Amino acid sequence: MTSLISRIPRAALAGARALKRHGPGNLLSFGVAMVRRQGIVPTLRYALLPPVDRKLALSSLERRRRLANNELAADEDRFDEKDLDRRFAMPRARWEQRVLAHDRHVAKQETLAGGPRHRKLSLTVVIAQGPADAVSRTLQSLADLPDDALASRPRAWGPTLPPAAPAGVTILSGWSDVLARADGLVVFLQAGDRLLRRWPQTVAAAHARGETEVVSFDMVSLTAEQAAPLFLPGANPLLARHVDYAFSRLAFRADVLAAFAVAPAPYDALRGWMASRGLTDSRSAWRHVFEVVAEIDLDPQRIVDERTRLGERTKASAHPGAQVGVVICTKDKGHLLRQLVRSLDLVANPLISDLVIVSNNTTAPHAKALLDELAGAPKVKVLVRDEPFNFSRFCNAGAKLTDASHLLFLNDDIAPVTEDWLGRLVDDVQEPGVGVAAPLLVYPDERIQHAAMYLGFKGIAGHTLRHARLPDEDYLFYASAPREVSAVTGAAMMVTRACFEALNGFDEQLATYLQDVDLCLRARRSGHAVVFDPRAVLIHMESASMRSDVANSALARRRQLEHNYFIARWGGSLQFDPFHNPAFGIEDESLHSLTQFT
Incomplete structure (x- = not known):
């Protein structure tokens, strides 16, 4: 009132x-x-x-x-x-309203918790070369940081720093001085960047968790009229291998930089740090701050140029000895199945060892004739399961009929777009620690159907950037570069046999849906990474093979039971997705709505 x-x-x-x-x-x-x-x-x-x-x-x-x-x-x-x-x-005015609402929300939460609790942070800042006025803005933001959040006043160095700085900021003499005196975090910024007053206490809270060696954080790019928030997809070493998605604004624990005799470019430092460790080790030592704690000036053209570079086609690796067993479940969509099998080019494709087609209650004459024809084709096995539909059981049965080291599960309403899509997925799962990989799926009108899944949508999981048109409606590099995610769709999913067998396959209690999300969550819990790779592109006529069953009341009751089963297993784990920024409204797959503060 x-x-x-x-x-x-x-x-x-x-x-x-x-x-x-x-x-x-x-x-x-x-x-x-x-x-x-x-x-x-x-x-x-x-x-x-x-x-x-x-x-x-x-x-x-x-x-x-x-x-x-x-x-x-x-x-x-x-x-x-x-x-x-x-x-x-x-609009910038609207962003400023949001900042005020956020600050009130944080203050309220801190009051309820008995006041702010954080470690004091020792901070050294490396400022890239830039105009004197831009460097001065960055230095002034350091001077404005609150004393109660810092173990000592911040230190700064850069190739174009003035000999004198605002009161409260110590200017260092060179990179060797940085290495000698830095004892906390070394932060790399561009000239003109401004750290917000909450930066030290927010980053200190993340830095205090475990053996943190790298910290990234959310930012906002401001102009006189507009605000473009940069909500990053968490600590994502796989994405960082392909693109500088933190835009060279990064913090390193001081001892991590000791190996560099001269000041490194921050992205080079990150890549060098990741080179000595796998995905899991890199992720465990990297913390991301899901809060906007810096204002920067980012030219939107930089994102466009990076996407263009990522889109330049390079060939997938050669895979001597790699074998893929393909499993397709089908019913009566013979025309779709024929096109898919033709596109797999079984005879000429050395990657595919065999194709298992699981036929469930097929009655259409055209579909039955196609199955009879395929049963005699090289590399093809047809398994007939005339029983109540259970996608998980059929996939598990199909997987047992192939000895391939990699299993590829495909819906029959899939059509490949990129020529090397299969090689890309094999590339992904041959990365140490990766158990599951999936491609970019688009609708026939080329809008995104699947660019990985994030947890929490409708209490379960949603499709990131659903219905977006590429490249203009991509957000940062979410649908432009391979990245680690929490879950992918089973419509086109590659799983290593070692991972699949360790998980005992799909859970057959989840007969009609959610088996893909469940498998991914179990894979991640057991230490296997899940990867989304937009370099592999396929068309998906989503659920074309099941559309006639949607209105089936028995199916609806079955799905409700499966939903309850899934929630009983994973309910608490679905509240936070480490690879999806919580600033986005959880019920908006387009990523254009933001979380509201209460």
Whole structure:
């Protein structure tokens, strides 16, 4: 109530300005129309909103009106009602409101916890070469850091630092001085970057957990009018091998840098650090701060250029001795199955050792004729299972009929796009520690269907960037470079035999859905990484082979039982995904809605 009353003067001022700008007649007509369409209470709420929120609400109302009147295609302007626009940015004024709400939320949580608790941090900052005014901004942000969060005042060095610095910042003489005097974290920044006041205590909390050697953090790129938040996908060494997704803003434990005789580029330092360890070891010593603690100036063209570089085709590795056993479950979609088998090119493809087709209650004459034809083809085995549908049981049965070192599970409504997709997936699972890999799946209209899965959507898991068009609607490099994830779809999934057998295959209690998420979660729990690789691209006519069963009430009851079984096993583990940024609204797969602070 207090908050509502406090808005009244601001609303009155805004109303006076609107009266002057539009005239009493137009303003009265607008108010009457709002009341008729929305009612008195929503109209009053609208009047009391801050100006930026009023514009967003009006845009939302206008879009609904245009959709209702068939003046607008459903796809057009579909981000108008979201927090972030098509380019994943928002008005700066709205971002500043969000920062204030976040700060109030943090203060409330700290009060409930009995006050802030954090270790004091020793901080040395390496500032890249840049204009004097940009360097001065970065130094001033260091001077503004609160004393109570620091073990000592920050130290700084860089090739273009002035001999004198703002009060409270010590200028070091060179890289050797950095190595000699740094005793906490060494942070690499670009000239013009600003660390926010919460940076030390937020990063210190992450640094205190375990044997942390590298820290990354969320940032925001600001212009006079826009704010583009950079919500990174956690500590992701696999992604970092392919692209500098932290944009060279990184913190290292001081002793990690002792091997460098001269100041390294931060991304080179990270790659060198990762080179001596595998994915699991790198991830265990790397912490990511899921909170915006730095303001930077990032040219959007840099992201575009990196995506272009990532998109330049390189050949998958040769795989002497690698063997892939393909398992496809099918029913009556013979035309889809024929196209898929043809695309696998079984005779000429040395990677594929055999193809197992599991036929379940096939009745369509065309499909039955195709199965009879394939049963006599080289490398093909047909397994007939005329029984109630159980995808997990059928996949497990198919896997037992091949001795291949790698198992590839495909839906029959899949069509390859990239020529080397299979080699890419083999590349992924041959990485030490990787047990599961999956490609980018697109709908026939080339929108994203699957770019990995994240935990928590509808209490289970959602598809990252579903329906996005590439490359323009990718976020950072989520759908541009291979990365480690929590789960992938079973529509096209490669699993090493060692991993599959260690997990005892798919859980046959999950007959109709969730078996893919369950397998991935069990794989990760047992120490196997799950990888999404967008260099391998396939079309997926999602659930074309099961669409006729969706309205089946018995299937609906079965799925509810499986849902309950899955939640009983994993419920507590689905609240946080280490590879999905919690700043994104959990129920928006497009990544354009943000978590709201209460």
